[in-house]
Amino acid sequence: MRDEIESLKEEQRRKLRKVRARQKRMARNAWADGFLSGVCGTLRPGDIAIDLGANVGDISARLLASGADVIAFDPEPWAIAALEKRFADEPRFTLHNAAVGCAEGTVSLLRADDFDGDEAKASVKSTIVEGGRAVSGGQFVEVRMINFVDFLRNLIARHGDVQFIKMDIEGAELDLLDALDAAGLLNRVRCMVVETHERKFKDQRARFAEQRRRLSEKYAPTHINLDWI
Numbered sequence: 001m002r003d004e005i006e007s008l009k010e011e012q013r014r015k016l017r018k019v020r021a022r023q024k025r026m027a028r029n030a031w032a033d034g035f036l037s038g039v040c041g042t043l044r045p046g047d048i049a050i051d052l053g054a055n056v057g058d059i060s061a062r063l064l065a066s067g068a069d070v071i072a073f074d075p076e077p078w079a080i081a082a083l084e085k086r087f088a089d090e091p092r093f094t095l096h097n098a099a100v101g102c103a104e105g106t107v108s109l110l111r112a113d114d115f116d117g118d119e120a121k122a123s124v125k126s127t128i129v130e131g132g133r134a135v136s137g138g139q140f141v142e143v144r145m146i147n148f149v150d151f152l153r154n155l156i157a158r159h160g161d162v163q164f165i166k167m168d169i170e171g172a173e174l175d176l177l178d179a180l181d182a183a184g185l186l187n188r189v190r191c192m193v194v195e196t197h198e199r200k201f202k203d204q205r206a207r208f209a210e211q212r213r214r215l216s217e218k219y220a221p222t223h224i225n226l227d228w229i
Helices: 002-042 058-065 077-086 119-125 148-159 173-182 202-218
Strands: 048-052 069-074 093-097 099-101 105-110 140-147 162-167 189-194
Touching: 002 058, 002 189, 048 058, 048 148, 058 069, 069 077, 077 093, 077 119, 093 140, 099 105, 099 148, 099 173, 140 148, 148 162, 148 173, 162 173, 173 202
Parallel strands: 048 069, 048 162, 069 093, 099 140, 162 189
Antiparallel strands: 105 140
8 A cells, every 4th residue: 555655656746747847848938939039129131140950940930030141050951951942032041051060071960769750850859969868879971060160250250240149059069169269259249049958968967067157157148048948
């Protein structure tokens, strides 16, 4: 009898944890939606917004609706096909079929283990960083990587400061954020939001925490925000 009671209690605790996690996700999604709406309200025609990890382009579409010029990057071939179809007639949309990093070259894009079962859902997990949860490396494709530090530096030299960057690049943000900070380029971006992936890369959690502490001390959350969904 006691074992049955404990089992019921544990089941109730499990359900409560799931409810709380769902509520937390909903709250973060609502915050991110409101934050993006605020950003889009500040963008004007001719402004530059960059979507790193564009996937199927939902964020790019909202940025385009603001009147800004959008530069999008994604290395996943499945997502590229969707982006090309969605924005084929949009002259203010520039698409780069490439991963972003700190060097030029070719890298392995690791796909989720269940990629073939649900490409639309699994494509958001594709990453160039090894060791991620649910990405064993059994599925991969070779893709081009550009040096985004150089790309951004050259873009700023030609057009001036960038108004907005969204970064959701499945763990590659660790190296890239450090490189952009060291190059002094984060000060040339009006606002950047970043989804960090410490839950996906367990072995890198200490480094994620240290980077978050350092950047939060240096930049205001309205400037560099590491709490994107």
